[in-house]
Amino acid sequence: MSHSSHAASMPAGAAAHGHEHHTSLGIPNHKLATWLFIASESMFFAALITTYMVFRYRSVVGPHPDEVVNIPLTTVSTFILLMSSLTMALGVSAAQRGESKAVGRFLLFTILGGIGFLVIQFYEWWHLAHHYGLTWNTNIFGSIFYILTGFHKAHVIFGMIWLAVLAVSAFRGTLRREHAVHVDVAGLYWHFVDVVWIVIFTVVFLLTEAGV
Amino acid sequence: MATTTLERSFWQALPKPRARTGFWSWVxxxxxxxxxxxxFWTALAFFLIGGVEALLIRLQLARPEQDLVAPDLFNQLFTMHATTMIFLAIMPLTAAFFNYFIPLLVGARDVAFPKLNALSYWMFLAGGIFLNSSWVLGGPSDAGWFGYPNxxxxxxxxxxxxxxxxxxxxLAGIGTLVSGFNFIVTILNMRAPGxxxxxxxxxxxxxxxxxxxIVFSFPVITVALLLLLFDRVFGTVFFDVFSGADLTLYHHLFWVxxxxxxxxxxxxxxxIVSEVLPVFSRKPLFGYSVMVFSTMLIGFVGFxxxxxxxxxxxxxPVVNTIFSLATMIIAVPTGIKMFNWIGTLFGGRLRFTAAMLYSLGFLALFLIGGLTxxxxxxxxxxxxxxxxxxVVGHFHYVMIGGALFSLMSALHYWGPKMFGRMLDERLGKVAFWTLFVxxxxxxxxxxxxxxMGMPRRIYTxxxxxxxxxxxxxxxxxxxIMAVSILITLYNLVTSLRNGERAPADPWDxxxxxxxxxxxxxxxxxxxxPNVSSRDELWVRKHPQLAEGAAVAASAESDGPAEPIAMPGGSYMPLLxxxxxxxxxxxxxxxxxxxxGGIVLSLLGLIGWGFEGDNMRIIQPGGEQ
Structure with a gap:
């Protein structure tokens, strides 16, 4: 465990951290870049959600949104995803205290939350396709519904891979206190993916149920 | 870190580039x-391709009822001319100057994320080659640079x-977006003390x-392009009118x-013009703070x-009125800038170098672009x-009269710093006047x-x-413009071979x-450097100025001359x-x-994360 081997075994971007002690704003470069990435991603999802709002009731043939949304099931998956944000926050806190094993455990719970969310959401896709015959070729609601929720799922999966890489380092005990910023930025991303889901849940599911 | 010896040797066994000169050192x-x-060189190559496309368009339109270029080819030419010039020539040429000069201007040793910076370049090159390969793989798009469905x-x-x-x-957009993150972090976080x-x-x-x-607008075109791609490749119905689509949505996403x-x-x-005019007027930039806020206002209202x-x-009428007024408001900060540039020139000791001429050309031509x-x-x-x-006349006054003239100005002004050779001033001035006319x-x-009513995009x-x-x-x-570009190319090539060696500070x-x-x-x-003035070097050269004493005092505390750790090269961004x-x-x-391509990319990312920084220690001024 020589000092020089740090950089060689840390995940993406970690190496630069070693000489990142001083920045003009006092914010680590990785954290600032992550916030900017999130800002950009917000525009990405804003454009998709706008497309959903414009197109949701323009389908010439059904099924239409109000015929297919499943509020109880999606509420459960939403709850699971939100709880994974809690374990993520606990993981960041553990990282800042330098408790490597605890970081690993919390990240594992977070990943499990992601898996739970995805299982339910993929079941919903399957259900829509088989029970209602709704695919992305069926009508314009199907197109935007699958693209919007699909891009969100892709973000969840990407986040899980990111957290898994960190979790491996954490269980090995190699994710030390000075690397806390890497857990921190992964956490920012994970919370962002949750927040996007809250908007999607509201717009696609709750507003439809409320008849708005 | 407590990795096992085995693992460590695995990651360290990843090939790391060692070449300092030659092909692989650049790759x-x-x-x-x-x-x-x-x-710079890649964008210049694409600029020449886009220029040839423009010449073909103009030759076809030289006389009525010509059939030099077939109608279908004509549509492909104006589509590719616009796409090439905007995404593969002008933007990357500005990126060339961002890259070379932003760290120098803010007093940094590199950008915040050097490997991401390399990725930006390779994504730009990949996108450019991919786009242009359509010429030999069945013909390029003829749907205009906006690609409106249906x-x-x-x-x-x-x-x-x-x-x-x-x-x-x-592909090219990924590169642009990544460079957007990189330059914001560099400018906000990597500035020299003071x-x-x-x-x-x-x-x-x-x-x-x-x-x-870039960070806020590129994700929106990404969505527009993805929806179109899904319609074309996977049969979704976003822009199928018979399924109830509203094509205006694409227009809005595209223009956002x-x-x-x-x-x-x-x-x-x-x-660029704000850098060139003060140097060749021997005066500080007039109204610096207002210039800063005008820039922000243009960026904000521009959305x-x-x-x-x-x-x-x-x-x-209501929506049209709102957007009319918002558009007119942009003329205010732009006009402020115009007057500040004139204020910078006013009473200055002007030197009409090639760089200065191009910047003055910018003022005149961009004004016409703004007024139209x-x-x-x-x-x-x-x-x-x-x-x-x-409309074609209007935006070419902005894109050429504005952007290209300023980039030419930057080439003559900053070229000596980039290439170590002075460009020929006489040829530069000849090229300027030729281009201007x-x-x-x-x-x-x-x-x-x-x-008079001549529509755009008609082939004859x-x-x-x-x-x-x-x-x-x-x-x-x-x-005549083509002649000017050839003169500039000749100037560039001969000056880089035989030009006078550039001193550190050729323009004062x-x-x-x-x-x-x-x-x-x-x-x-x-x-x-330890910075204490907007015109730091100028004040250091002129200690008799009012702020001279303060600057001299802070210059005493410039950083120490010690060995510097710089990141070495990596294959991963290319991969x-x-x-x-x-x-x-x-x-x-x-x-x-x-x-297979995605897997190769992921392997590159994993290698990227684990290969480390390949740091080298350099002794400034001496051998390393």
Whole structure:
């Protein structure tokens, strides 16, 4: 465990951290870049959600949104995803205290939350396709519904891979206190993916149920 | 870190580039200056391709009823000319100067993320080659640089041209977006001690605001392009009118990106002019703070004007009025800048170098571009001149008169620092006047043609419309512009071979890039400067000035001269973009190839994360 081997075994971007002690704003470069990435991603999802709002009731043939949304099931998956944000926050806190094993455990719970969310959401896709015959070729609601929720799922999966890489380092005990910023930025991303889901849940599911 | 010996040897066994010179040193470089030079030459090559396309368009239109270029080819030419010039020539040329000069201007040794910077370049190259490969793989898109559906749907546009266009733009877009993050973090976080935001050179401000525009606007065109791609490749029905689609949505998504894109191109141009004019007027930039806030205001309001591209789709008088007014408001900060540039010149000791001439040309021509823009911003008159050559004339005054003239100015001003050789001033001035005359001959007649009613994008026109003389003049002008570009190329090539060696400070400059040798050493600053003035170098050279004593005192505390750790090269950025480049072809031709490309990219990313930084220690001024 020589000092020089740090950089060689840390995940993406970690190496630069070693000489990142001083920045003009006092914010680590990785954290600032992550916030900017999130800002950009917000525009990405804003454009998709706008497309959903414009197109949701323009389908010439059904099924239409109000015929297919499943509020109880999606509420459960939403709850699971939100709880994974809690374990993520606990993981960041553990990282800042330098408790490597605890970081690993919390990240594992977070990943499990992601898996739970995805299982339910993929079941919903399957259900829509088989029970209602709704695919992305069926009508314009199907197109935007699958693209919007699909891009969100892709973000969840990407986040899980990111957290898994960190979790491996954490269980090995190699994710030390000075690397806390890497857990921190992964956490920012994970919370962002949750927040996007809250908007999607509201717009696609709750507003439809409320008849708005 | 407590990795096992086995693992450590595995990651360290990953090949790391060692070459310091030659081909592989350039392919694997993460040095912002070398990446800037790569951007420069690549963008120049694409600029020449786009220029040849423009000449073919102009030759076809030289006389009425010509059939030099077939109608289909004509449509492909104007589509590829616009796409190439915007995404593969002008933007990467500004990126060349961002790359080389932003770290120098803010007093840093590199950008915040050197490897990401290399990725940006390789994604740009991948997108450019992918897009242009459609010329030999069935023909490029003919759907315009905006690619409006439903004309761009497979039903009306079969073949792979539009797919090449979409995927090429997505690939290049990744590079642009990544450089947006990189330059914001560099400018906000990597400044030298004492380099407060309000002491930064205007070009750094322009780059900062431009990067924010990139970060907020590129994801929106990404969505527009993805929806179109899914319609074409996977049969979704986003833009299928019979399924209830509203095509206007694509127009809005495109222009929410497309209008900020104009400022992504023009703000750096304004930044360059704001650097050149003070140096050759021997005066500080007039109204610096107002210039900063005008730049921010243009960037901010620039996001709220996109619908002025859609005045004729029937949004109604209220929406049209709002976007008319918002567009006119942009003239205010732009006008402020114009007066500040004139204020900088006023009473200055002017030196009419080639760089200065190009910047002065910018002032005159960009003013015409701006004024025709105000004419277009009024919805009623817009309805009359919409889709005519008036619009073509307008935006070429902005894109060439604004952006290209400033980039030429930057080449003559900063070229000596980048290449270590002075460019020939006499040839530079000849090229300027040739370009100035050729440009106005080409594009001023278009303003008149547009008012006379000549539509855009027609491959020919009948004799006797009264358009013949103006079109012939325009084509003559285009040929004169080509001569000017050839003179500049000749100047560039001969000067780089035999030109006078550039001193550190050939123009009696004011900012930090002139404080170090030409070309800049790998580590930029042997001692990181301690900054206490906007015109730091100028005040250091003139200690008798009012702030001279304070600057001299802080210069005493420049960073120590000690060995510097610089990141070495990496194969990974190239590998990641190569994987995505291959995946692009796979998406169109073969799913296994697509998967293979993605896997290659992921392997590149993993290698990226674990290979480490390959740091080298350099002793400034001596051998390492």
């Amino acid at each position: 694997t470089t993460v040095d912002h200056k070398r990446i800037g030079i790569l951007y 004309y761009s749907l497979s039903e009306f546009n079969p073949g792979l041209g539009v797919d090449f266009w979409i995927i090429g733009l997505l 380099m407060s935001l309000m002491r930064m050179p205007m070009f750094a401000w322009a780059t900062l605001v431009t990067s924010f525009l 990106f497309g209008h900020p894109e104009v400022y992504i191109i023009v703000l750096p141009a304004m930044g 709220g004007v996109w619908s002025h591209h859609l005045f004729t789709v029937g949004m109604g 823009g105000v004419m277009l911003s009024a919805a009623p008159s817009n309805t009359q001149i919409h889709h005519t050559y008036f 050729g440009f106005n001959l080409t594009f001023f007649p278009m303003n008149i043609l547009g008012v 026109y009948s004799a006797g419309m009264g358009w013949d003389g103006l079109n012939a003049t325009s084509t003559l002008g285009a040929l 400059g004011r900012t930090l890039e002139w404080a170090i040798p030409s070309p800049a050493p790998e580590y930029n600053f042997a001692r990181l 990641v973009s190569l994987g995505l480049f291959i995946a692009g072809y796979g998406l169109l031709y073969s799913m296994p190839v697509f998967v």
